[in-house]
Amino acid sequence: MGSTFGRLFRVTTWGESHGGGVGVVIDGCPPLLAIDEREIQAELDRRRPGASRLASQRKERDRVRIFSGVFEGKTLGTPILLFVANEDARPEDYEAMRDLYRPSHADFTYEAKYGIRDWQGGGRASARETVGRVAAGVLARKLLAKECEAEIVAYVRSIHTLEASIDPERVRIADVEKSPVRCPDPKASRKMVDLVRKAKKEGDSLGGVVECLARKVPAGLGEPVFDKLEADLAKAFLSIPATKGFEIGSGFEGTRLKGSEHNDPFTMREGRIRTATNRSGGIQGGISNGETIVARIAFKPTATIAKMQETVSRDGKITRIRPRGRHDPCVLPRAVPVVEAMATLVLADHLLRQKAIRGR
Amino acid sequence: MGSTFGRLFRVTTWGESHGGGVGVVIDGCPPLLAIDEREIQAELDRRRPGASRLASQRKERDRVRIFSGVFEGKTLGTPILLFVANEDARPEDYEAMRDLYRPSHADFTYEAKYGIRDWQGGGRASARETVGRVAAGVLARKLLAKECEAEIVAYVRSIHTLEASIDPERVRIADVEKSPVRCPDPKASRKMVDLVRKAKKEGDSLGGVVECLARKVPAGLGEPVFDKLEADLAKAFLSIPATKGFEIGSGFEGTRLKGSEHNDPFTMREGRIRTATNRSGGIQGGISNGETIVARIAFKPTATIAKMQETVSRDGKITRIRPRGRHDPCVLPRAVPVVEAMATLVLADHLLRQKAIRGR
Amino acid sequence: MGSTFGRLFRVTTWGESHGGGVGVVIDGCPPLLAIDEREIQAELDRRRPGASRLASQRKERDRVRIFSGVFEGKTLGTPILLFVANEDARPEDYEAMRDLYRPSHADFTYEAKYGIRDWQGGGRASARETVGRVAAGVLARKLLAKECEAEIVAYVRSIHTLEASIDPERVRIADVEKSPVRCPDPKASRKMVDLVRKAKKEGDSLGGVVECLARKVPAGLGEPVFDKLEADLAKAFLSIPATKGFEIGSGFEGTRLKGSEHNDPFTMREGRIRTATNRSGGIQGGISNGETIVARIAFKPTATIAKMQETVSRDGKITRIRPRGRHDPCVLPRAVPVVEAMATLVLADHLLRQKAIRGR
C-alpha cells in the first residue's frame, strides 16, 4: 500500500531498484494533452545520476517508454503506463548486505514490516523509485500549462552550512540548470561544488535545503481542513526519500515574529487583490491566494557513505559495515526535479478538484 | 471535500464556528473499545478556551455527546458521531467583517474558492473545527492502548524567541499539564506566561514550536513511498490551523551534519535491535523502527490581533480593519492536545493498516 | 468502515435505529446551491413509515436539522451535517432478541463480524439508516438540476407475482405518488394494495421489483473499467437493505436475444446522435450515451414476519422465535425514494468527476 498519490490526478509508482524496472501508472490525467516520450525523457535526464562527476556513477540510461493511454500523440484520458527498465543493476555490490542492516537505511524497518526485503539494493526505498514521480510530473505540468499559467521552480538553497543568496521572485529554471549543483547563486554554487567534491573524497555525504516556488497559481486551490494545500505539499515532499523537514512561507523563522509583524496586509496591485508581503507563502487557510507559493524541504546527508560504521546483523550480532554501491555524496541537485514533480502533482490534483466544483 | 482523514481509521469533521455545532464521524473504529462521554469531555476540556486568563474568553462549554456507534459503553465497529453544540456564538462581533478580508485569515481565499463564505466567524478555518479531531483522538488512543504500549506526548518547545530546555526521553504528560502554557520546563514556562500576557496587553500575538513524541510505537508502521509515516504526520500536522513547518528527528538542523555524523548506528539494547542515536526520529524509510518518534511543528503568531491593519474590501477598496472577536494571543498551549490527537490518528490508522497485512 | 459513498460528492451516513439519531455528512457538495430544511423534510416524509395503513406503524416524525455547511440558505462548499433524532424507539420490543438471531436478518453476521451488536433494533442494518441517504439525495438532486436537466424517477414495477404495465418514457413522479404502493399503473396498484393487506393480515411479507429511470442524463458520465456507471449504480442499489438483484437495460432477459436482435442501431433524432432502441439502458461501455438510463432492483420479502420460525440462540441452542417490532409487510413503496436517492448520488458524483476533466 501507499504507492498511490492524488485524488483525481492519481499516480501509482511501482518497481524496485534492482528488479525488472520502475515506472508509474497515471490514472485521471485529462484527455487531449499533447505528449511524447522525448519530453518525459528530457525531464528524467535531469534526475539521472552520472550527469556530472558529482553524482553517482550508475550508468542508468533510464529510457522511458509509454505503454498505454496515449494515442497519436495525445492523452486518451485512460491510464498512462510509463516504464523504465533497470539496466545497470549490480546485485553483487549488495551481497554483503544480505544479513546486515545499513545504518539510517530502510533495511531494518522493511524487514520489521514485511518479514522479507529485497536486499539487492534499496527496494522501494531506493531513490530510483522517484523516476516514476518525475515522469508523471511531466504530464501534470502539461495539464497546468493548459489550464493556467502556473510555473514551478525548485533549486538548492543550502548545502551543509553554506546558504545561497537568492531572490525567489527572479529565479528562472535556466539559472538553476546552469549550476552543476542546481543553485542559482553562482558564487555559492562554486563553493557547493567544492564542498561536495571534498565530501566525496572523504567518503562522506552532505545534506541541505531545497526551495520550491510555484508562481501564478490561481487563487482557490486547496481544500479546508485535512487537504489543505500546504498539508498536501508537506506530505508530497516528506514522501521523498531522505527528507526531514518542511516549511511553507515564513516557516520556523516565522515563529519568532509577532502577529503584527507576521500578518500580510491586503492591498490592490495590477488591478486585483494582493498581499503586500508574503509570509503566508501563497496559502491562507489551506487555500492558494494567488501569491507565489514558497516552500522549503530539508534533506539529510545521504545515509550511504564509504566509511566503516557499527551495525548489527539480522540475528542480532554486533558488527561493522562499509556499504558498497555507487551513491551520491549529496542528493540535493538530483532531488530538485523530484521536488518540482511532487509540487506539480499536488497542484494538478487540486486544480482538477477545484474544476469539479466550480468549473473553469 | 478534504474533511476526511485516514484510510482505515477514518475521521470526517464537520461544522463551522458559528453554525449549529461541530463534531466528527469516525468510521472504521474497531469494535469493543470501552468509551464514555466523560473521557472525551476530559480531553476536549484540555483544548477549551477560557481555562486560564491567557486564553480566549469565549465561554464554550463544549459538551460532547455520542449519538451513534457506541452501545452499552462499547464501540460497535460502526460510525461514531460525536457532537458539540455551538453555544456562545456572537455573530455581531463579525458584522464588520462581512465585506472585509482580515489579513492572514482565510476570508479572501474561501471566497475565491467557493464564491461564498460564512463571515460570522472563521467558518471551517476556525480553530473550533479541531474539536472533532480531539474528540476522535480519544478513540484512537483507546485503540493504541489496546493494541500496543504506544504513548503520545506533546508540549510547547518555544514561544517567540524563548526556547525551553527539555529532555524528550523524560517528559511526562503530568509535567506538561502543570504548566499554564503546556511547557514542561518550569523556568521557561514562567517566562512564557509573562511573554503571552505582555503580547495580550499590547493587542499582539505570538507563535512558537510544539514538539510531539510517540514512544514505544511498534516497529513496522508506515508504508513505503507516499504514505510514509513521516509524510502522513507532516500532512496531519500541517492541516492544523496556523502551522507553518514540520520536522522529523534531526529536521533542518540535521542538514548541517555530515553523513558520518548523522547516521544512527545499530546496536543491541534490552535484547532487541536498537539505534544508538535517534537522528532519524523513530522512522527510517517511512517506517517506524521502534525508537521514539520525535516531531516538531511551527505555529505562526495568531492572525487575529487587536491592532489596526491595512486591508481591502470585497469590492477592492483599500481600507483599514481592527478585528473584534475573542482570540488567543498565543494558540500553542491549546494546540498541544490537537497535535497529540493528530499524531494519534495517524498511528491508529497505520496500526490497522499493518494488522491487515501481518495480523498481530 | 463502509459508511461512505462517492468520490467527489461524498456522503457518510451514521446512526443506529435505536441510538440518539441517524443522519449524514455530505462532503464535496459544491457551493451556492439553495437549500432549506423543508425541502429535505418533504423528501424524508416520502420514505417515512406510517404514512398509510400499509406501512409500519412506527411514529417517527423524522424531523431533519441542518447543523453545518449551509449559510443564509445556500451551501458553503463545506461539509453538511443532516441530523434526525430517534424519537420512537421501543427497545423493550427487542429484549427477546438479545440472545436470538432473527432468520434472514443481520443479527448473526454482525456478531460474527464485530463480536458485539446493538440488539435493540437492527443497528446499522436497519432500514432507518436510509434516512441519511434520502436526505443527501436532495442535495444531489439540487446539483443535477443546476448542471443539467437530468430527472430521476423510480416506481414499483412488481409485487410478488403481480407485474404492472408501465411505459418508462411516460411515467411522471406525480403518477407514482398518486399510488399508495408507488406503482403508476392504477389497475396494478389497486391489486398490489390488496396483496399487501392480505400479507399483513397473514403476518407474512412480500417482495418485488423497483424500476428506476434517469432521463436526460448528459452523455459522457461514468468511467471506463471499474467505475462504470452501471457498476456504481449496481453497488449503490445493492447497498440498499433487502436487495437481491440488479439489471440495467435488457438485463437477464437480454441474455435470451441474439446480438443482431440486441444491438442498438445508431440514428439521428432531434438533431443529435441517438440510438433507435435502448437495450443498452442508457449506458455503453460504462458511460452514459444520453438515452434514458433504465435499471431494475429486486427486493426480497421483508425478513421480519409475525410467524413462528426456527432459529438458534447465541450459545447454539435450537429454539423458535416470533419477532416483535413494527415492520412493513412490503418495503417497496418506501424503498422508491431510497432508490431515487442512490441513483441521484451516483449521477451527481459522476457529473463532478466529468467536470474535473472536461469542465462544462
Added chain:
Amino acid sequence: MGSTFGRLFRVTTWGESHGGGVGVVIDGCPPLLAIDEREIQAELDRRRPGASRLASQRKERDRVRIFSGVFEGKTLGTPILLFVANEDARPEDYEAMRDLYRPSHADFTYEAKYGIRDWQGGGRASARETVGRVAAGVLARKLLAKECEAEIVAYVRSIHTLEASIDPERVRIADVEKSPVRCPDPKASRKMVDLVRKAKKEGDSLGGVVECLARKVPAGLGEPVFDKLEADLAKAFLSIPATKGFEIGSGFEGTRLKGSEHNDPFTMREGRIRTATNRSGGIQGGISNGETIVARIAFKPTATIAKMQETVSRDGKITRIRPRGRHDPCVLPRAVPVVEAMATLVLADHLLRQKAIRGR
C-alpha cells in the same frame, strides 16, 4: 479514473487492446506469498482466445511478466507490476471504424466523454483489459488460500435460452474445465457448443448467464451500509464488459416468494450455527454468514457481429457498418475466469479489511 479497484488489496489495470500492452499494478498484496510467472500464465491461458474453434481467432500469446514486487519467488509487500505485451494487433481491421460508431460498443460514449478515442480496437473497453484482472486474481487467490479455505468456482449456467442443470454444492473446477463452453452439465454443454457454432456461422452472437460460487468463506466479511459484500460483488461483476445484470442468492426469483417461504431458518450443523436453506446466498446484512456465496451475472450477446447494421458517422451521417475484427460469438466461456478473478479480488480485499479490525 476508475481503473483502480479495492481498498486494501488494490489493483489498477492499464492498457488498451492495441497499444504497447496491458497489465496491472497490485498494491497492498501482503508479503511472503509464493508466486511465479507460470502460475499466472496458467490462469491467463484460461481466458485466452483461440483455445478452441469456438472462440476468437486472435493469436495472442499473452506472455505475462512480473516486473516488480516479487523477490526470490515471494511477494515483497510492495507493488507488483504484471505486464503482457500486445503482439497480434491488426489496426487495419479497424481503419473503417475510424469515423463510425459500432452499435452497442463504447465508441460513441468514449468520444462523448473524452473528445478522443483509440479507434484501433476497443481501447479500454476491450475485453483485453481483463487480462490484468485475471492476473491479479491469481495473487488474491494465493492470499485467500493462505488465510482461509475459501474456494471460488464459476461456470456457464445458460447460453441464449438453454439453461443447464447444476447442483452448486457439487460443482468442481475440473468439471467446468472439461467443457469447451465451461458448463459442468455435460448434456447442456454439448448443446451449447452447437448453439455457439451455429451463431458463429450466422455471423451472430449469443449471451447467457454465469454463476459464481464462493464456498467456505469465513463469516464476518463485508461491511455494513455501502460496502456490503453483495454491493461490492455487484460492482465488481458489473464492471466486466458486456454484463447486464446481477443476482445474489434468490435474486429476482426470490421476489416471487413470501417472507415465510424466503427466510433462511438458523440451525446447528457440524457443530456450528448454519442456515437450513440458503436463499440469502451466503450474505446477510452485507456480511458473509459462512454459507456458500451464490451469484449470477447476465452477459449480453457480443456486440460485434458480422452482420450489416445501421449506424451514424462522427459527423452525423446515417450509414451502415459491418465491423471487421476477430471476435467471439459468445464471450461466456472466456468470461468465467474473469468472473472468478473479480470475486476473488472482492473477497481478498474484505478479508484484509476484517483482519485490520479483528486480527486473525
